[in-house]
Each structure stands twice: as structure tokens, then as C-alpha cells.
Amino acid sequence: MTHKHEATTPACTSYPLYDSRWEHDACGMGFLAQVSGEASHSLVETALDALTRLTHRGAQDAEAEAYDGAGILTQIPRALLLEELEQQKISVADPATLAVGMVFLPIRGSEHSLRCREIIEQTLADAGLTFLIWRTPPIDYSVLGATARANAPEIMQVLLSCPPELPVKRYAQILYYARRLIEHRLAGAQITDCYVASLSHTILVHKGLLAPHDLSNFYLDLVDPRFASALAVFHQRYSTNTFPAWPLAQPMRLLAHNGEINTIRGNVNWMQAREAALASPLWDERLQDLLPVVQSASDSGQLDNALEFLAASGRDVLHCMQMLVPPAWEHDTELPDAERAWCEYHAGQIEPWDGPAALVFSDGYMVGAALDRNGLRPARYVLTAQGVLILASEVGVVSLDPQDVVEKGRLGPGEMIAVDLEHGLLMRDREIKEALALRQPYEQWLADHLTHLPHPSSVASDTPVEMGDLFSRQQLFGYTHEDVEMVLRPMLTDNKEPTWSMGDDAPLAVLSHQVRSFSDYFRQRFAQVTNPPIDPLRERIVM
Template sequence: MSLPPPHARFGLVPPAQGMYDPADEKDACGLAMVATLRGTAGHDIITAALDALRNLEHRGAVGSDAGTGDGAGINTQVPDAFLRAVVDFPLPQAGAYAVGNAFLPVDPTARSRVKQDLQRIASQEGLDVIGWREVPVRPGELGTLARAAMPAIQQLFVRASAEPEGAPISGIALDRLTFRLRKRAERELELYFASLSARTLVYKGMVTTLQLEPFYPDLSDERFASKLAIVHSRYSTNTFPSWPLAQPFRMIAHNGEINTVQGNRNWMRARQSQLESELLGDLDPLMPVVTPGASDSASFDEVVELLTLAGRSLPHAVMMMVPEAWEKQAEIDPARRAFYDYHSMLMEPWDGPAAITFTDGSLVGATLDRNGLRPGRYLVTDDGLVVLASEIGVIDLPQRRVVRKGRLQPGRMFLVDTEAGRLIEDDEIKSELAASAPWGDWLDESRIRLSDLPEREHIVHPPASVNRRQRTFGYTEEEVKILLAPMARTGQEPLGAMGSDTPVAVLSQRPRLLFDYFTQQFAQVTNPPLDSIREQVVTSLATSSAPSGTCSRPAPSTPARSRSTSR
């Protein structure tokens, strides 16, 4: 079927109009994570998370009608006891069914047709629709603009059609089936799910932080319990507000900007034809991986989800996408260096400034990108409450209860295992992943060094021939003297001023090289200055995601692998 443009389908970024491009809109957000180490779920975690969200009100934005927010939401574990109490049909055992909030058409006829088509796709993907539940909402709490854009919100419940002998399909195995259903629904039916999972449930919308709980009465029910929650207050960064682009997403919430997002998206699009996964099956009907017109946070979430469902752990996926600054750390563990070096051949860094919280329903954590230019503070209380947020003080707690506190550090991970009831330290996470496979051996087997290639035959051209070629390819006398000559003499990249008084290529009256028509895009945000040492160790690394002087052959098989990993 012929689909309308992505921005029309999901309320995403509209196309540029004249000299104004909506993709240039940027600012800041707020996030918080609340979890417990006690091992049991409770409504107090939901209450604490919503309190934190309300205290992050100043980090969100409000529209011209003073009642329409840029977006807010909460991601929790599936509240099994609550759902059993509010649905009028039987549910399988906890974990053996998936539930998600669907943003359906407001028109009843269109909504009925979409549901029928969704049931057909579910059957094709090995899923049975158990039933639908209309989510209680209070539109009167919203502003005029938010109400006008509000979809019909209903919960879908599904289970696996065919179950093997013994235990039913549940947990992440069921999520792999619902992932296929959700992706196909987005692509074929223009239907958006805030989440559809056996492990987590997302309530979100184009609301303010103060409106989220009143708008969704479910969140006030004492039976709604969880061991963890992630909340987010949105200030639209690189997209306009919309219901689907409110955060948290299915696995992450994000504060900041992904400066490299255009390149990251291009790389994902370039490798799509080579992606394969035995766990996820045929990926062609689910493409593209990254939804066109979505925000940088939404794109990041889609890639994290793909990597985890295809077999990697959540910390593994996050370390692939947000690596620490490892190249110039002289004292880094060789096994950890090999891990990062290997994965640099598979995935380029998604560089910020960015603070990211993430969860898969049992693990919940946070990290900063290697530049470390976004805030994140955490504390742990004597009764096992863990709170992490964009700022301190989002929950009112007496200091006598605090047994540990600190801040997120660049490239380091803060992780809570709610099943085991403990914090997992950064060194433990990374040491285990570094020892989980012979990354260094795979690198040695697969890497081709340019220095090992046979010498090329050098041909000396007469000066007239050289000059003719320079003119053909647009080299100026200034470039020859200031750029090329120093490179030939020293073998290093030359230094020069960044300013240019020449016309931009598109307005120039003279012939220009093709690459002059393209420029690097970055987020102009208020970041603190870096000292010269950090500038060398951290920022300069963002210019390359693979060591110089190397190229790569296909790497050994790993989950969600690409059949070719050449860069």
C-alpha cells in the first residue's frame, strides 16, 4: 500500500519550509530513574517516580495554550496484578502475555479496520490477540492543542499462538514476536505502539509533567506496582512535539542531543541489506530499522531494541553504541580495549552530549557519552531505594537515609539489577563483557593492516600533468601550499583557521568540488569548555570510529551480526 510521508503518519518532523528547517530545533530535557533493591514490586516506586517527574517540570516545555506539553511519560514493569484486576478476560501467567498502549485512529470505522488488520498480522507472526482494553483517560486535563492531536488509546494483549512442550513462550522470547508485530503495524497500518512487551509498559503523551498522572488514572491505582520506573520531561530537541515522540521510549529515555545522528542513521540504512538474525527471523518486512522523521532519541531506542532482541544483553548494546574514550587510555585493560576495538568495526559511536537511562524490565541503568557534558546525580538509601536524575533533589529524602551518592561519569555505566537486588559496578559489567568472547583473537584474524599490503608502483608525472590534474579536481594554490605541502613534509594533518570568507558552494560563481556542498551538522548547545587534556583524550576521538591505518574483513559470527563489517 502507498503510505503518506512519515511526518504525516506519526506527527514527526515536517519538511523544511523556505529557509526554516524544523530539524534544527534543539534544547534540553529532564529524566529520572527510580528502582528498589528489596526484590519486591510496589506502588511506592510509581509514586516516587511521578514525584520526581513533577519536580522536573522546569525541564519540559509548554505550548502557547499553557496546557499542552512537549511530552512526558513513564516506563515501568508490566503491572500483572493490576492488569488482571481491570480486564474482563483471562490472562496467561505473568510474562507469557504482552501488553502495550496503542495510539489508534479517533474515527471508530478506521479504528475497527486497523484492529482487524492488526489481528491478521498478529496471526501471521504467530500471535493470538487475547483482547483489548480501553485505557481510562481524562482529556479535560490537557490543553487545546494536545486534545486536538490526541489519539484513541487502548491496550492490546497478545500471547504466542503455538507454545512448545513445557513452559510457554514468555519474556524476551515473546518480545521478539511482538517486535515483529509492532514494526509491521507501524509500516503497514500506520499504527504506533508506545510499547508492546511482556516485560515493560509505557504510558506517555503530549502532556506536561503535572498532567501525566491525572490524565492516566491507571498510574494512581495502588495495585499498579513495579520494581523500577523511568520518567522523562521533554523539551523538544530536534522535532516538534507529538504523542509518539514523547519519552520514555520502549527501552530508553534521553537528555541531550546525538550530534552524530545523521551519520548514525545513514550507517544503519547502509547496513540494512546485510543484517540478519536467527532469533528475529526475516528482517525485510521490518525495515527500515530507523523510522524516517523520528527524533534522535527515537532512533537510538530503535537500534538498542534491535541489538538486544537479536541476542546481546542491554549493557552490551549500550556499550556498543556509547563507548567510553578507550583509544588513548594507556592503562585500559587489554581485554576491554579489544572489546571496544572489535565493536568499532560493527557500530559507530552515537556521540552526544547525552545522558541516557535504559531498562529491559529487570535491569535498569544510566550512562553518559564519553564527553560527559550532561548532568546525572544518584543516591541510594538504607532501605534499597535508588534514585538517579538530571539533578539532585527530585525526591524529598532525609539525608540520614542516604548511604551512597554520586554522579554519572563520562563513558561509565550505572546499573541496577532489580532481580538480584544489587548495584552492578562499571568495572564488573565491562570486565564480564570483555571476557565473554575472544574479541582480540577475532580482531587479529580479521584485520588487514594497510602497512601489510604490497607496495604500489609509483609513477612520477611531469609538472604540467600534475597542474592539469589539480585544476581538474579544483585544488587552489592556497590548498596546495597550506594543506597538501605540510601533509607531504610531515605526514600529519595540517592546522589552519576554521573561518572561510568564500561563498558557500551553492551560491558560488566558480566550480566547486562535490563535497563542498555538504557540511558537518552538530548541535549548538551550551556546553562547558573542555581543558586541553580532555580535548585530546575525548573530543578528538569523535572524528573516527575505527583505528587509523586499518580496515576490516567480515567479523566472526555474533548475534544480530552484519554479513559484512567493512567500513
């Protein structure tokens, strides 16, 4: 589903200065996880309360009716759904294979709604999945504000099971493949207002243009005592320069994100550039149905697209997240050799998705958080005596007695923390990185296959340049008197950094009537407001 203001070209007709490529957001987010893996409804209730305490991180309109969006990602409430299926005389051979798709169909009453259902059902059958029923989840549309209600999709759930001939290990991959195929066929039918929020046999996403306190009033399943989960990822969206839209509410399909990906255009372009060379024995010729890998409108959604693709192609979610958001390893002299080899090996496969970002993620088996290499977004955690790990973008989202706090801390730059729900393990940053580094002989692979190109020979000459010739060369390469006196001279004579203003009143090089240097035609893109200054001496590891 695309929101009605989305730009598919650099400028759209109704909003000529708007372009969906520049969408970013700054939000409140976090997760709760029962380390033992025991599912409960009380954890879901606590997560909803924690989300409500992040209301101030979002925005609302003047009438306090329209909101940027909120949501929660949990494990599938099997007890609730299996009981409903049993009432309809539908049995599932293995309850663990029950899959649920949360589908945002076109606005209620739309003529496309029936066609969307037909496409989804046919595609699921073509993918070899067993369709069970369409379920209408209990929803109270009256809690929505006027704007959100006018644009609200018809929300349905599609329930599936794994056919006996399909190996369970391939089940998650086939579900991902089916969803991507659905998206392609909807696009082929020129249907742009249908969106699959999640399609999985492990996790389920509830989200929308709601205030956090209204999420459980809207999705009534969330207050059902049978709705149990051992994890809950929650998110309150704040749109810094975007239009609120149902699909852009978070969590996405695997992650929730607070911050910005400043390198997003380069990341997307590089991903597109390598698509022609992609190959995998897991996908074979079906790989073409997964392209383009990145298709979302926001930076959070695009990162989620990349994470999904990697996770569905044979790597676990911790491995994928560390690939996409690696630590600053290049100048870290204390980094163990095995971990350095891991980072160097993967640096040759994919570039980092960089920027001030705190990320929480889950595939239903593992739930965790990661911080960008500069540590420019907060992520604080508490481990309770009851074995619950609470992590959020700020403290105080859950009220705790001091005696119940076993451990508390914060993620540092490039760090991760995770809970393995299958094995009941809390994994800290060092354990995660050591485990990843020892999975394969990365040091040996680099020694055998990495080729370092020789440094080009120096072409500098010690012969002094005549003053007249020097002035001609400066003119030729676009150096002005200001460049020499205010930039070069302080650097060369006093070893000082040039002092310059943040503003620039000179016209853009492409519009200037003066001859400009080649470098003037390029500008660095960065979040000037949200990025605090970095000390080049004390924080040189990330420079």
C-alpha cells in the same frame, strides 16, 4: 503514528523549511529502581513526583495549555490487570507472560480506528500470539490543553498471553516482530496516525503531550494502589527544533534521552547500507519484516529503533547500549586489554552513535543509564539506605534525609550504571565493562581474524619546489593568500593553532562564483550551542 507536520520528503508543502530529519531535543530525565527488585506503588508515586520537579526542563505555549510532552516507563502492573481479567472470567495460565500493548489509535471518532484494530488483531494472530481483550484504560481527556485535546489519539491497551507451544525465551522476540509487522501493515493500508507506544510482557509506557503534574491525572491507572513497579524511567521533553507530537513524547520503547546524536545521519545511512547483508538464525526469512531498522522521526526514536533491534536479536540491553554508545577507548592507555579487545571487536560491527547525550533505559529486567564518550550531559545518582537508586539529569528530584544517603556521585564520560532487578544487583561502570569483556574470547577472535592493512608508502619528496611552481600548485588546489598567511604560516612557523572567527561570511562553495577547494564543499555538523569547548590537552582521550 506520525504528527501532522512530519516531513517524508526533504521539504513538506505547508512548512517548506521544515525537515523531520533534523529533529533533536534537550530534556530532563531519570529513573528510580528498587535494587532488590521488589515492586511497589510508592516507587511509582516517587517517580511521578520526581518528574514533576523536572517541569522547568520542558516548554509550554503562551496559554500554558500545550506542552512538549512527558512520560513514564514502568514494569507491567500485573496485579491490576489480572484482577480485571478475572472479573471478565478470563484466565492467564502464567501471569508472567501477560503482555500489554499501549496503542495510540487515530483521533477519537476517526473512520480508521476500527480498521486499525482489525489490522492489529489479525497481525497478532498471524504472529502466533494469544489475543485476550482490548482494554480501555481510565483516562481523563479534560486535563489536556485545547491543542493537545484536538490532536489526542484514542488510547487503548491490547492484552495478550503467550501460547503454550511458544518458548518463553522467544516471547519478547515475537512481540517485537509482531509490532514491526503491525507497523508495516498499517503503512501498507496508508494509515499514518496509529502508533504502538509499547508492546511487551515486561514494560509499559505512559506518555503524551502533558505537563508532568498532569500525567497521573490523565492516566488514572498511575494513581491506582495496585499499580506497582520496581523501576520507573521518567522523561520531560524539551523540543529544541521540533514540533510537539504524541509519538515523540518520551520514554520511547526502551530508552529516554537528553541531548543530541550529532552523527545521526551517518548512523542511519550505515544502518541502511548494511541491511542487505543482515542475517540471523533467530529471524531467518522474517528478517525482511524488520526492515528498515530505523524508521522514527527523531534522533531519540532512531537510537531506540537500533537498540530494540539489537536487543531482540540475541543481546542483552547492557551489551547493546555499550555497542551503540561506547567509551572513548582508542587513546586510553589505562584500558585493560580485554576491554580494549571488546571495543575494537564491536567497532568493526557498528559505528558509535555519538553526540552530547545522557540515556536511561530498561527492558523490565535491567534498568540503567549511560553517558556519551565526552560526558557532555549531566547524570547524577544517589543510592539510599532503603536500596533505591535514583538517577536524574539534575539533583533534587527526590527529597532525601542526609542520613538516608548511602552513596552519591555522577557518571563520567562513557560510563554506565545499572540495576539487575532479577538478581538484585547494583552494577557500576567497571563491573559492567569487565563482565561484557569476559563473555567471549574477543582478544583471540581479533588475533585470529582481524587483518590490518599496510600503511601506504610515502610519496612525499624532499626536493624543494620552485616558487613559481609552488604558486601554481597552490592555485590548482584552491589555496588562497588568506589560507597561507592566516592558517598555514602560524602552524608551520610558530606551532600555533590558527585563530579564526566562528562566523563565515563567504558564500557556500556550491553557490560561489569563485573556484573553491574540494574540501570547502563539506561542512562538519555539530551542536555549536550545546557542546562546551573541549581542552585538547586535558581531554585528548576524546579528541
